Amino acid sequence: MGSNSDAERAHLSQKQRALMALEDAHGANNYHPLPVVLAKGKDTKVWDVDGKEYYDFLSAYSAVNQGHCHPKILAAMNEQAQTLTLSSRAFHNDVLGPYCKFVTEYFGYERVLPMNTGVEGGETAIKLARRWGYDVKGIEKD
Numbered sequence: 001m002g003s004n005s006d007a008e009r010a011h012l013s014q015k016q017r018a019l020m021a022l023e024d025a026h027g028a029n030n031y032h033p034l035p036v037v038l039a040k041g042k043d044t045k046v047w048d049v050d051g052k053e054y055y056d057f058l059s060a061y062s063a064v065n066q067g068h069c070h071p072k073i074l075a076a077m078n079e080q081a082q083t084l085t086l087s088s089r090a091f092h093n094d095v096l097g098p099y100c101k102f103v104t105e106y107f108g109y110e111r112v113l114p115m116n117t118g119v120e121g122g123e124t125a126i127k128l129a130r131r132w133g134y135d136v137k138g139i140e141k142d
Helices: 014-026 072-081 096-107 120-135
Strands: 040-044 045-048 051-054
Touching: none
Parallel strands: none
Antiparallel strands: 040 045, 045 051
């Protein structure tokens, strides 16, 4: 079943309906998105695949409050990507330690775990609960 009904999509171009149909057929339906297919964004505006302009009042659920394609953020991303695109946590890198020190001292935390999804949050919560059980409740380790 699609994420929008045929009636909700009736006013859309064939291009938008075709792109939505591909997503319906091959993507996991974990949201009920608005019936528009976005193609680009700049500052507070976004454009659909047909070139129609909209104001983005949703801001990707606050992930882009600074606006789309902010020049300072793009410059920082480009600079970092030219240095080291991504470092797996299987390795140490030259910025994680200093970042963790700054954040823990600034906020008064013992430790910090930078993450970008809820998966790491859930995984860490389980590990913390197990550690608490071992240390506080005296539960035997595996």
